[in-house]
Amino acid sequence: MEWITQLQQIVGKDHVKQSRAQLAAYSFDATAGFQAMPDAVVSPESTEQIAAIMNVCRTYKVPLVPRGSGTNLAAGTVPSQGGIVLLFNRMNQIIELDEDNLCVTVQPGVITLDLATYVESHQLFYPPDPSSMKISTIGGNVSENSGGLRGLKYGVTKDYVMALTTVLPNGTILKTGGKLAKDVAGYDMQSLLVGSEGTLGVVTEITLKLIPLPKAQKTGIAYFTSLEAAGKTVSEIIAAKIIPATLEFMDRGTMDAVEQFMNLGLPQDAEAMLLMEQDGDEEAVTRDVEQMIALAIKNGATHTAVASSAEEALRLKAGRRAALSALSRKRPTTILEDATVPRSELAKMVRAIEEIAIRNQVEIHTFGHAGDGNLHPTCLTDSRDVEEMKRVEQAFAEIFEVAISLGGTITGEHGVGEMKSPYLEWKIGAEGIDLMRTLKQAIDPDNICNPGKMFAKSTKPRVVLHYG
Amino acid sequence: MVNVLEQRMQQSFVDHVDENLLMDCMRCGFCLPACPTYLITGQDEVHSPRGRIALMKAVRDGEVKWDGSVEEAFDVCLGCRACEPACPAGVQYGTLLEETRYAIQEAKPTSLKEKLIRKVAFDGLFANQQIMQGTVKLIQFYQASGIQKVTRKVGFMELFPDSLRDMETVLPKIVSKKTRQPQEKKQLRVAFFTGCLMETMFQQTNQRTIELLEYLGAEVIIPGGQACCGALHGHSGELPKAKRNAVQNVNAFHHEDFDFIVQNAGGCGAFLSEYGKLLGSVEAQRFSEQLTDISSLLVKLGLTEKIAQLPKKTEGVVTYQDSCHLRNVNKVWVEPRALLQATPGWEFKEMPNAAGCCGSAGIYNLLQPVVAGQILEQKMKGVKAVTPARVVTSNPGCLLQMKVGIEREGLGASMQAVHIVDFIYETIF
Ligand SMILES: Cc1cc2nc3c(=O)[nH]c(=O)nc-3n(C[C@H](O)[C@H](O)[C@H](O)COP(=O)(O)OP(=O)(O)OC[C@H]3O[C@@H](n4cnc5c(N)ncnc54)[C@H](O)[C@@H]3O)c2cc1C
Ligand code: SF4
Ligand code: SF4
Numbered sequence: 001m002e003w004i005t006q007l008q009q010i011v012g013k014d015h016v017k018q019s020r021a022q023l024a025a026y027s028f029d030a031t032a033g034f035q036a037m038p039d040a041v042v043s044p045e046s047t048e049q050i051a052a053i054m055n056v057c058r059t060y061k062v063p064l065v066p067r068g069s070g071t072n073l074a075a076g077t078v079p080s081q082g083g084i085v086l087l088f089n090r091m092n093q094i095i096e097l098d099e100d101n102l103c104v105t106v107q108p109g110v111i112t113l114d115l116a117t118y119v120e121s122h123q124l125f126y127p128p129d130p131s132s133m134k135i136s137t138i139g140g141n142v143s144e145n146s147g148g149l150r151g152l153k154y155g156v157t158k159d160y161v162m163a164l165t166t167v168l169p170n171g172t173i174l175k176t177g178g179k180l181a182k183d184v185a186g187y188d189m190q191s192l193l194v195g196s197e198g199t200l201g202v203v204t205e206i207t208l209k210l211i212p213l214p215k216a217q218k219t220g221i222a223y224f225t226s227l228e229a230a231g232k233t234v235s236e237i238i239a240a241k242i243i244p245a246t247l248e249f250m251d252r253g254t255m256d257a258v259e260q261f262m263n264l265g266l267p268q269d270a271e272a273m274l275l276m277e278q279d280g281d282e283e284a285v286t287r288d289v290e291q292m293i294a295l296a297i298k299n300g301a302t303h304t305a306v307a308s309s310a311e312e313a314l315r316l317k318a319g320r321r322a323a324l325s326a327l328s329r330k331r332p333t334t335i336l337e338d339a340t341v342p343r344s345e346l347a348k349m350v351r352a353i354e355e356i357a358i359r360n361q362v363e364i365h366t367f368g369h370a371g372d373g374n375l376h377p378t379c380l381t382d383s384r385d386v387e388e389m390k391r392v393e394q395a396f397a398e399i400f401e402v403a404i405s406l407g408g409t410i411t412g413e414h415g416v417g418e419m420k421s422p423y424l425e426w427k428i429g430a431e432g433i434d435l436m437r438t439l440k441q442a443i444d445p446d447n448i449c450n451p452g453k454m455f456a457k458s459t460k461p462r463v464v465l466h467y468g
Numbered sequence: 469m470v471n472v473l474e475q476r477m478q479q480s481f482v483d484h485v486d487e488n489l490l491m492d493c494m495r496c497g498f499c500l501p502a503c504p505t506y507l508i509t510g511q512d513e514v515h516s517p518r519g520r521i522a523l524m525k526a527v528r529d530g531e532v533k534w535d536g537s538v539e540e541a542f543d544v545c546l547g548c549r550a551c552e553p554a555c556p557a558g559v560q561y562g563t564l565l566e567e568t569r570y571a572i573q574e575a576k577p578t579s580l581k582e583k584l585i586r587k588v589a590f591d592g593l594f595a596n597q598q599i600m601q602g603t604v605k606l607i608q609f610y611q612a613s614g615i616q617k618v619t620r621k622v623g624f625m626e627l628f629p630d631s632l633r634d635m636e637t638v639l640p641k642i643v644s645k646k647t648r649q650p651q652e653k654k655q656l657r658v659a660f661f662t663g664c665l666m667e668t669m670f671q672q673t674n675q676r677t678i679e680l681l682e683y684l685g686a687e688v689i690i691p692g693g694q695a696c697c698g699a700l701h702g703h704s705g706e707l708p709k710a711k712r713n714a715v716q717n718v719n720a721f722h723h724e725d726f727d728f729i730v731q732n733a734g735g736c737g738a739f740l741s742e743y744g745k746l747l748g749s750v751e752a753q754r755f756s757e758q759l760t761d762i763s764s765l766l767v768k769l770g771l772t773e774k775i776a777q778l779p780k781k782t783e784g785v786v787t788y789q790d791s792c793h794l795r796n797v798n799k800v801w802v803e804p805r806a807l808l809q810a811t812p813g814w815e816f817k818e819m820p821n822a823a824g825c826c827g828s829a830g831i832y833n834l835l836q837p838v839v840a841g842q843i844l845e846q847k848m849k850g851v852k853a854v855t856p857a858r859v860v861t862s863n864p865g866c867l868l869q870m871k872v873g874i875e876r877e878g879l880g881a882s883m884q885a886v887h888i889v890d891f892i893y894e895t896i897f
Contacts, residue, residue, distance in 0.1 A: 019537030024526045025512075025519035030495045035531070043510075070513070071497045089511040109511075111501070135497045325556030332491035334557070382491070 003060040015043040034075035047204040055171040066198040068140030074417025108139025124210040127154035145195030147413040152371035165205035169444035198450040214279035219313035222296035223270035230272035231347030246277035247371030261326035331380035339403040340412030343373040360395040374412035421456035477534035480575035502554035517551035548792035548825035573705030657726035664696040676893040684769040693720040699739035732762040734791025734863035763803040772810040780812040784857035791863035817854040828869030
């Protein structure tokens with residue numbers, strides 16, 4: 001094929017792979033049930049090469065799917081229309097740490113954890129910490145606008161992006177932002193690019209804001225016999241003007257699974273668990289954690305604990321950390337979803353998920369980030385069972401419906417990709433979709449940048465629900 | 469045109485690779501940073517656990533047709549199983565790899581000659597310890613480039629003569645076997661799984677293992693009729709033969725009464741510890757449960773406290789290279805370090821990435837010399853960072869590999885690779 005030859009000329013023969021094994025290995029990401037083969041897998045080493053690749057793709061109308069580590073849960077990197085998968089494995093350098101301007105400039109292929117460890121060794125802090133940070137790339141984080149356990153207090157990826165270099169679908173190289181704390185010149189193109197999931201161009205260089213590393217950290221835990229008590233505690237913590245670094249939640253089913261798997265000795269009668277963490281100055285940290293625990297007790301927590309050492313903190317966190325692992329061992333297929341509601345609606349949402357699971361005869365357990373209302377209802381199923389999968393899909397549609405009706409959204413951090421695209425209109429409305437289409441059309445008229453993502457062929461009909 | 473091999477391969481995957489085990493993988497990618505081949509190949513998903521599992525599934529489902537590129541993905545895997553502890557879903561990668569290699573072996577047309585060589589290797593040399601013992605067949609086997617022939621015949625990649633020559637230069641001198649005096653009956657009885665490599669090439673290490681245990685007051689018995697552990701068979705797609713050896717070993721250790729079965733080779737230990745899973749019988753399960761590795765047993769019998777009492781003279785820095793299987797499968801890494809830390813006169817320094825595979829991986833370094841060489845080079849960077857006088861290992865393959873690494877770096881004058889038993893023995897006696 002002519003275009004393959006041209007790509008080989010740009011990046012070198014060794015960096016365009018087309019073997020059956022290569023095509024298969026890049027045909028999926030972390031999303032269950034999605035798979036499609038690309039035509040080639042390409043590893044460029046510079047922004048300029050990517051611009052040249054973009055021009056080839058545009059000339060020959062070849063789809064281009066950027067891929068970090070393929071850990072996304074929305075089928076965002078599945079090459080469903082074929083074309084090339086574009087890798088950043090050769091673009092994984094930390095370019096500059098600028099301690100005067102408190103920022104760091106990196107290539108997109110840098111692994112999130114490597115960046116975090118690197119800046120912490122300089123007493124600086126990069127707060128966004130998706131649970132996948134051990135393996136996710138910064139390019140992927142920016143493109144998904146990923147959040148993490150510290151989202152409540154510190155915000156998400158977009159709050160740290162200061163400058164971007166992006167190759168646009170027309171092959172030009174766009175630079176946005178800078179090492180500036182303030183910048184209001186023109187449309188905020190950068191905000192548009194963050195979270196655009198590879199549909200508006202390829203991010204090739206990123207400058208991220210850093211903050212001073214907090215001096216101390218403390219962890220507490222509380223168990224409740226009712227979901228409502230846990231939910232109420234979350235509201236009261238915020239009402240008491242405490243913004244915890246982390247406020248995590250597990251429901252009874254998740255705790256059962258964790259207990260079966262790890263024998264941590266979690267209380268048997270608990271229906272919900274809250275994990276609370278604060279960081280900052282020693283004194284404030286201690287005060288906040290004590291106050292959070294006091295609020296938990298006031299709301300009827302049956303058991304609480306505060307870690308007195310780093311090891312003990314790790315022990316307290318072990319259960320929450322093992323949540324997904326423990327659940328995933330129960331059935332062949334694990335579908336981790338991402339519905340988000342205002343935190344005041346937390347208990348209501350979890351109850352609704354329970355009812356939906358029972359009604360549709362599927363197994364769903366919920367854990368997540370209580371502090372920001374970002375829940376991960378996790379369905380344990382078997383993708384080979386066609387009948388069951390239909391019920392799973394129905395259950396998730398109902399969950400999104402409830403989330404939206406409670407003022408929430410269909411995804412808090414995992415993105416839309418291909419999997420959530422039929423639901424996007426539920427959240428942003430027909431007008432929202434229209435405007436998005438207009439933008440996409442203007443920026444990528446040939447629809448080569450990650451086609452088939454974000455925009456669905458058709459929107460799912462809204463389910464009409466009668467719940468609680 | 470229908471390709472018969474492609475079809476047969478798919479069928480063989482359906483027959484031998486457990487779909488449920490494949491389904492356990494949720495493709496999260498948490499295993500990627502743990503995998504040495506993923507890292508050394510510049511993060512190539514084909515050479516990652518997640519990629520390999522996807523390929524197994526794709527071949528099984530008929531979504532990807534078998535070809536050389538698919539085969540290579542499985543060949544490049546070290547089988548080090550670093551991916552297993554990293555996996556939140558508890559995917560049994562080791563089992564999947566064995567099943568896959570068996571499926572390939574079953575479906576691939578093999579020439580008469582290859583069949584013969586495989587028979588010599590897997591039914592002869594690595595089946596029956598008697599054949600190896602004393603006769604030093606293995607050395608001849610290496611030196612006459614027997615492995616070279618086997619590997620060629622097995623249909624893997626061409627060997628680089630270099631790696632073989634390197635291997636030969638580091639092979640230890642064979643010592644003749646001591647005859648052991650029968651012991652009076654002691655409180656604690658330990659049955660020793662001698663291992664075929666350890667009992668021939670590393671005969672001295674085995675003798676010292678026994679002496680150390682006796683020094684700690686244990687009675688050591690060596691049940692007759694032991695076979696090679698079967699790891700080599702299992703990892704080369706010869707599962708039925710691995711099972712045959714397993715059955716023989718379980719029987720050999722069945723009748724006598726003792727408290728532990730001890731072994732001193734990490735690779736064998738891992739395979740032995742999974743006999744229960746491999747055979748699914750009660751006896752096999754008991755065998756696996758009784759099994760312990762030498763470091764753990766020495767610590768349990770109080771050697772750490774005992775050596776700490778010994779007089780000190782300053783010796784130098786010692787570091788430890790984990791045996792992948794001992795660490796990733798048997799979860800033993802604290803005990804060997806505890807022993808080294810307790811050894812008087814030696815300063816224990818942890819090298820960077822001590823847990824990462826050294827590239828030896830059974831006979832991988834002979835089958836995949838290029839990747840193995842790259843991994844070893846990385847490893848030696850870590851070793852050089854702590855400049856030890858001794859690099860201690862717990863497995864014959866790793867030991868030879870580290871010796872090769874030291875030779876290649878020209879560090880032979882200041883650095884030595886030794887088995888942990890020999891290291892301890894030399895500080896005590
Ligand atoms: C177990 C698990 C836990 C997770 N936990 C969290 C969590 O806590 N919070 C969270 O937010 N997410 C989480 N995720 C989702 C996922 O890890 C994140 O979305 C992550 O940011 C993806 O990074 P990646 O490098 O794998 O990107 P990929 O999955 O490879 O790509 C993600 C998207 O970005 C695009 N893209 C990638 N790089 C570029 C680039 N350079 N330019 C343009 N587009 C690009 C891709 O086309 C795709 O659409 C989790 C996933 C798993 C499997
Ligand atoms: S860590 Fe486990 S579940 Fe995740 S991709 Fe690797 S093998 Fe699969
Ligand atoms: S066994 Fe080792 S080399 Fe093979 S996939 Fe697992 S970590 Fe990688």
